[in-house]
Amino acid sequence: MIKKRVDVITLGCSKNLVDSELLIKQFQANGYLVEHDSPNPQGEVIVINTCGFIGDAKEESIETILNFVEARKQGKISKLFVMGCLSERYFDELGKEIPEVDKFYGKFKWKDLISEMGIAYRADLKNERSLTTPGHYAYLKVSEGCNRSCSYCAIPIITGKHQSRSIESLVDEAERLAKKGVKELQVIAQDLSYYGVDLYKKQMLAPLIRELSKVDGIEWIRLHYAYPAGFPMDVLDEMAQNPKVCKYMDIALQHISDPMLTAMRRKVTREQTYALLHKMRETVPGIHLRTTLIAGHPGETEADFQDLMAFVEEMKFERLGVFPYSHEEDTYAYRHYEDDVDPELKQERADALMELQNGISRAHNEAKVGQVLKVIVDREENGYYVGRSEFDSPEVDPEVLISSTRALAPGTFYKVRITGAEDYDLFAEVAE
Structure with missing residues (x-):
């Protein structure tokens, strides 16, 4: 001790x-x-x-x-x-x-x-943090809480109503982080789509990231945890035009079947979901979409699940995670629905979705072979320099394993040529 x-x-x-x-x-x-x-x-x-x-x-x-x-x-x-x-x-x-x-x-x-x-x-240290991440990137939490009422989710029970931080406070924190050497901001919230509505009476995510991008030293801004219903479309224009905003969107969709979207209280339809995703890819060519899905929500039929499988096959998400449904106390689903999908079937459905995604992810990666990408190096490990492109968030996304005869410095950007691909990782060499 x-x-x-x-x-x-x-x-x-x-x-x-x-x-x-x-x-x-x-x-x-x-x-x-x-x-x-x-x-x-x-x-x-x-x-x-x-x-x-x-x-x-x-x-x-x-x-x-x-x-x-x-x-x-x-x-x-x-x-x-x-x-x-x-x-x-x-x-x-x-x-x-x-x-x-x-x-x-x-x-x-x-x-x-x-x-x-x-x-x-x-x-006096309210905007000061001791980073536990590598010094070149940090998470920037722009709000707390959530005003949504999704059937399965305990987050509003835990965190309460949505509370946005002011743009001034967030820019101040970003400036402090940049002075310490942070080059990459992971902008996070329970619901990015709602940012600003409580403080400014309108969605303010696009103005926020525009202000953050003015901070000297910040080169990448990546957005996490948007909500499809009421998505702020001006964010796509900012992403398309602002070189500091990574062409990456983390947006939890959870399902595509209309009966399931209704049961989940998502306040969005299948048609609206497809329209939003097509708009994202049209407005921001090359955007990489990360989403999460739930398998086995109460009432999910085999037809609902096959609809979800077909959706994943058609949309070919660059990044995807799946959770078997968890019947959480005090949620709407816990109070109103029977947890009627067998636990083994939930897991089988989740596994089937991920097996499908494995092939999709490999195809996306193989398409990058020969391309030159800008990456930031996170660390050296097992004979490789491990980096990420603008399409890769730390911890959850693929990494770029770089072979180099010269030393590469963590926290530094390099241009690399992709030489090989696996399901979830890329191999590269420094482009001269």
Whole structure:
């Protein structure tokens, strides 16, 4: 146990990661040594930032908490705090079931944790973070919460209503990040499509990214987690015209069958979905679309599923993820629908969609062989320099494995020629 050391463990999504980075900065400003996601936590204080979105994530969070409860019983740590989405969602239950935790904090109450440690919250550092990502990219969280009412989703229960941050605040944070060497912003939110409506009474995503692109040092801006209903179409024009905005859109569609879209309360139709996707590809030639789908939502028939398979085959998404439906407490689906699709069938359908996507992804990758792409190098690993193009987000998308006889510097952009392709990765050499 190392005195004055705090170990922060982050579970779940990049939005949680931003909260952890803000917390870490506060600890460091008060003289603590902080380690993030260490394989061997040795701090006297452990902070676990939990995820509470779906079943598997909740299980991982509970298991992590219990592991550190055991470590505390063995005298390996002095204090154990839990924050984040699971803590927000099950605050009372967790306090009763796991009393060995010193204190639980809701997702938005982590500042109270600072006070609990007997140290002062530094308001002057509210836009300052200690990055846990490589220094050349960072996540920029532009809002919290969600005003949608999708049947399956617990996010509004956890995060509450949508709250946009001001453009001024976000530009200030981006400028601070750029001065530290950040060149790439991953713009994230529960619902990017809604950004600005609460503050400015209209959608403001396009004006926001236009202002962010003016920040010196920022070269790439990538957009994550848009919503199809009411999508802000002016964003496509900005993407087509602004060289700093990556031709990449992460937009969760979930399904294509009209009966399923209705049951899911998505407020969008099959016809509208197709029209939006065609418009995206027409307005932004070369755009790479990332989406997620749900297999096995209550009421999903074989016909609905085959419709979804045909949709994936036809649209040939560049990036795709699939989740088996999780029957989450307090959601609309939990209250109104029976979880009537067999768990094994859910998984079979998810696997079938991903098997189909494997071939689509390989075809997309093989089409890039011979092309010259701009990439940013993230790291050196297993004899390759590992980079990403504008079409690749960290952690979730394909990587470009670069062979080079000369040293390449992480955080630097290079032009590379694609020499080979697998289902989810590309091989390249530096283009002279």
